[in-house]
Amino acid sequence: MSAVRVGSARNNANPPGSIIQPAIAAEHLSAGEVHLAQGGLVLAPVFSMADYLTLPAISRNLFRVVVETPRGSAAKLAYEPKTGVFEYSRPLPVGHTYPYDWGFVPSTLGDDGDPLDGLVIHQAVAAPGVVIKCDLLGALRVKQRDPDGSKVRNDRYIFCPHKEDAPDEPVVSADVPENLRREIEQFFLSSALGTGKKIKLKGWQNAAQAKASLTKGMKSFKRKRAR
Incomplete structure (x- = not known):
């Protein structure tokens, strides 16, 4: 204030x-x-809202993820920077909910002109606007074709909170297990129904490869801000 x-x-x-x-x-x-x-x-x-888009992407080697849509939501929510609020975007297909907290990495820029996406795997449920400091686990590489025919790279980065809420039974450790990868892939494929977008999965990146891609997104954001 x-x-x-x-x-x-x-x-x-x-x-x-x-x-x-x-x-x-x-x-x-x-x-x-x-x-x-x-x-x-x-x-x-x-009273002023935080500018989530320009928060530093990294804090002490941990990535920040701004939660837009919490786990269990049957609708996609999206941060609107002009108003500083989280708005209703669209419903998911019938019977679908977000399996984990979904959001974006601030101070990054993807090929589609938006911040890079992040899925935070943990056993709790956050809320829109919550910022979680995370370890990077990897990324699902995605090629996306928009309704206008344009094709962009729109990868999904996978994280887990640095301080796991259930350390005795962690969901993931240093990598995304194979069975969880298949479930994540199926969610993103099915959640695109009704959007007019077509996505093609191009495999997975490990943490080191995903970090290089995130670094590229951070540089793209800085170049745009410098114009």
Whole structure:
């Protein structure tokens, strides 16, 4: 929350001798967000949302994933940067739900013009806007054909939280098990029904290969921001 000037004590129509109170006391603002009211200026609070797109992608060798759609959701949600909210995007095909938390890696850019996608494999359920620091497990390589006929690379990166919520029974360790790979593949194939998009699976990348692809996406984001 930050404070902005909304008026002046000299310009406000107040009875003589009245006292103009600040809209919020400075001690209730966090460090770095306090603006002093000088010259009789009145303060008012403004609530601002985080800019999820520009969060650093990496923190201490861990990747950040912004959750858009939580595990178990039968509808896809998407972050809308213009409004700073998570909007309803579309329903999944009948009987389908997201198997794990789904979102994106901030400060990255893919061939489709969006941040790179991330699936976070764990035994809990987060919520839209939650940021999870993750270990990278690998990536499912995907070629996508959009309704307009254009073809783009749209890989799905697979992560797990660095601090597993059930360390005694981890879902995954350093790699994505073969049976789980098949289930993830089937989910993405079936969830594209009704979108007009056609996807073709091109195999899997290990963690090192996936990290190189993510690094490329980070560089693409930086180049776009520098323009």
